[in-house]
Amino acid sequence: MDHYDLAVIGAGQGGLPAAHLAARLGAKVALIEMQQVGGT
């Protein structure tokens, strides 16, 4: 089973900057999106 430091659920305009910054801070990040990136 894959293990991550942080899961970000939703790749909209809030999830994306959260995931990018978390990765920059050194976290191993899973970004999960069920529809389309960028949000509605």
Place this chain on the structure above:
Amino acid sequence: MHLVRHHAYEFGVRGVDPNALSFDLTTAIARKDKIVGGIISGIHSGLKKNSGITFLTGRAEFTSPVDIRLDGQAITADKSILAVGATPTVPTIPGLDEAGFITNNEALKLGALPASMIIIGGGYIGIEFAQMYARFGTGVTLLGRAPRLMPKEEPELSGQLEEILQSEGIKVHTSTEVIRAGRDDTSRYVISRNGEVEQRMNAEIILLATGRTARVDGLGLEQAGVDLNGAFLKTDDQLNTTAPNIWSLGDANGGQMFTHRATYDGPIAALNAVKSLGRAVDYRVVPRAIFTEPALASVGLTEEEARQAGHAVKVGSYSFAHSGRGKALGQNEGLVKLVVDGDSREILGGHILGPHADMLIHEVVIAMQGRSTIETLAKAIHIHPTLNEIVKSAAKAVQ
């Protein structure tokens, strides 16, 4: 098309027959899709370049605070950030399901321009779609429950926008509740009630714009230990949910549901989740805009809110009718209204109805962020001739 139809002749453009103009919704939607597609592909290439992020597609469901099931596969994560957004709220109106309706999601994907549309909801989304479709050529009826459209906005401005919408042919009904909906052979209908008066209205399309709810269906909140507060996720001022290892941001938390608020939340959630920095969000200065024409944009408190908060309020306002630039653009409807604490002279709120209000409001945003006094705005030299001069004039009008 609105501009061409109504102003081409005035601007000296000849050869345009306003009656010969037509609008192709399919082309407009294809253009929008192309723009959005470009943005999405940019996002994907940014993600590919970031080796610290693994992008996974699927519907996530928590089975414990650290276990997430994802369409067949399972992952574990020490911490999580929920950035799940919100989805349109569907109110319980008898007959609505049978009648059939669309929300803002479908309203940007219609295959053909409807002849008529009833929009339920007098907030941001309802108003923006009302003007957009009315200008495309659809006969629009806009129903709002509150006594006026945009009940939380400065009444002078929202009242003026309501008049503008009506002057463009939109039928606006306020203090109106929809009590039933249905479908007959030729169209959909709603039965609305205003006081004791009931009215039946018919339209090809019913568009629902009655608020939003956190998108948490199937997310497994209970297994994650994340509580709701009404329709939204319960968080503290550090965006931490009721589960100590899970944070939440943006629309899913309710409050001011704007993209720019979610974008502001994102890094704060990341810092708190990854570095345990305990950063608190500060929503003192969150601007908002309704993208109509003219646009309505605001930040901070209305005059009434400032009075209720106990401030000795001073206000200043100035009309775009005095703006040379506005006249040159053929857009001089609206006004700027500034709300100030009379003792400290600090700016408490700014409200703009007018051309490019969504951009002009940032003068007030920056001033409020720095806790500037109104004199800073009033004394700052503004370029002539610009629309921004009206913001300065409103500042000078504060006593």
